[in-house]
Amino acid sequence: MKFHFSTTRRQLSKKILVLFSSGSVLSACDFFTKTTTDEVIKTLTGLLRHDQMAIKLGQIYLKTNPQLQLLDAIQLANRILQKVDLSLETISATELTSMTESLKRRIHDDFSNDSVVTIEGWLLSQTETELCALYFLSSNA
């Protein structure tokens, strides 16, 4: 499955300006190992097994959730990342690595906090269901 989302030239110039104006060498180094959007989405959906089943689940979830239908894959990925205090705009390679664990924790936290949805009789975490929806959207992008 291929993804074709990347940072635009305009966004790139803006970020370089922000980074150098902050004067942080460390941040600048981190920036140069910056990830692309498709890498992030791939990592997110990589948490799920069984592509077709996950996509089907995402499709069912989107059908029953009109609010999410308004989002595209990038917006949904951002929404998921925000749950672990990250964003597509700024996520670094290091953060991408740790994101997986944060999301797993977040999913288990969803079950602690009753942030769950029911789909086809299954009780699932809100976050993991959004991952399925992301899988569906990105596979159709």
Added chain:
Amino acid sequence: MFIDSRELEKNQLLQADLCIIGAGAAGITIAREFIGTSKKVILLESGGFEFNQDIQDLNRGKNTGHHSFDLHVNRLRFFGGTTNHWAGHCRPLEAIDFEKKPWVPYSGWPINRSDLNEYYFKAQTILELGEPDYGDLGAFEKATNLKALELDNKRLQSVVYGQSPPTRFGKVYRQELENAANIDIYLYANVLTINAHPSLSGIKDLSVTSFTGQPFTVQANKYILATGGIENPRLLLLSNNVYPQGLGNQNDLVGRFFMDHLLLRPGLDLSFTHPGLNLRLYHGIHQLEGRKQFAVMTIAQNLLRAEKLANFRAHLYRTRPRYQLPIGGVFSDIDDFAGENPLKPARNNSIGVHLVLDPTPNPESRITLSQTDVDRFNQPRVNVKWLIDNTDLNNAYRAMELIALEFGRLGLGRGYSDLFKDQHHWPNNLEAGKHHCGTTRMADTPQLGVVDADCKVFGVDNLYIAGSSVFPTIGYANPTFTIVALALRLSDHIKSNFV
């Protein structure tokens, strides 16, 4: 001594200090308590020593509400009563089960759990339970070398259940009762009516017939009705020689509040993302030194209060999953398991959750006498209108949700329930526990119940009721342990009131 009523002379008069109607768990327990005392006891049993289809036929009746179970199948009419086929699961009611809960109409016993503690302890011997510590999960874990789930104790808790062999009262205590000089047990003896004294507020005598039709009369100072949650109200309603509405029925409460445990088997399918998960503590019965035990999951009492829910217990057992879309395994990497294909709904990567739910008391859920059907003695049969409240459905949903939430939180798997698919209707596998309760409920006042805290029928001086019909609410625990404990307490009360 056992006496076959079919061999009695017609219209014989039998006299005793105490007459117990019904030789099941309650009746036999009370009779045993009087062995060797100065009191003469008559114990009347409708059947003989073995199952007999013609006698069993007396139990027939109609389900006019939610179908409970065929009434001639789920209770037994022979010596030992329904203990001849009970499962043997034992746990005391929880303290909260006795409380008046503002969100549960008609809840609250006039006694507390502490009033029964000594009797529960004694009942353990009668039920051959050994001495399990119901509060000590750690000891059970240690004895089995199995770990309990690390449940969030603000939501759920694991508790220990005792397992009776199960004790067949009719077999285990037959010889002892046969040898008792002061106990006469009449087999094939069917009480037709309990006759109130026309001018005094007490019982004059019982009209009884043998199975083959010989009528006889029993007179006693005190009477205990112990024929089960359906026959107890039936006999009171049939006993209308002085009070047309039936004995103890001055407030139209006899037969009302019929309830049974609500069972979903399964209520939930847990699809493991960890197929190697060991849940043996929760399924199967563990033989330990001098006792048998198993564990169940129940709701944390604080959550029950905070969310105004009902008590429940959940067993785990192997079953074929009900779900059609096996999606649980999609999340196995999230739960740090990436093994074989967990999408296949195989028996080794899923388990069923058997829900047993405490029902809401409902005065419209009731037992009445049939206007059309009679038994071989021309006595009206019963109609059982079992009604299930919408609150029960919501409670069942939340119960299954809590277990699914905990398996998700622990990263062990995901839960599927027909209730999650349609929360407005009961799944088609809703069953009854066959624990008939509530029909002669215990209360502080005759406006709220049929018997008082001592199990004496309000307004009748010498008539008591034993059995689950006196339970105003039933918690999640199987009733037999409490039936026996209450019978022991009633025995003490009656002994102390004999002059």
